[in-house]
Amino acid sequence: QVQLVESGGSLVQPGGSLRLSCAASGLTLDYYAIAWFRQAPGKEREGVSCTSSTDGSTYYADSVKGRFTISRDNAKNTEYLQMNSLKPEDTAVYYCATDGAEACRGYFAATEYDYWGQGTQVTVAS
Numbered sequence: 001q002v003q004l005v006e007s008g009g010s011l012v013q014p015g016g017s018l019r020l021s022c023a024a025s026g027l028t029l030d031y032y033a034i035a036w037f038r039q040a041p042g043k044e045r046e047g048v049s050c051t052s053s054t055d056g057s058t059y060y061a062d063s064v065k066g067r068f069t070i071s072r073d074n075a076k077n078t079e080y081l082q083m084n085s086l087k088p089e090d091t092a093v094y095y096c097a098t099d100g101a102e103a104c105r106g107y108f109a110a111t112e113y114d115y116w117g118q119g120t121q122v123t124v125a126s
Contacts (some may be wrong), residue, residue: 047108
């Protein structure tokens, strides 16, 4: 059974940093593309990043490019989302997800992902 568990969310001041984790069980991350999404209150779920297992490449949403970075620890079967220079508009529940494919689609479409974690809350406020 595939299970994704996010952790690391917290309250942080603008300009601060957080590292979120996505721990996987029931699948080996090394063989699957993993995407991160976020959802703010009253807004649709939006894509943040996607990392392909085929070549390890990651693409980012324009809103986070240059501030967020993905890394993986295959030994721990965990992916990390390092978030720097956080802004109040980054406040949201963050989710990791997979659609069972090795490569990212090249676009974000939340409805096409089958497996989701429960989410972790990130709040950026002073």
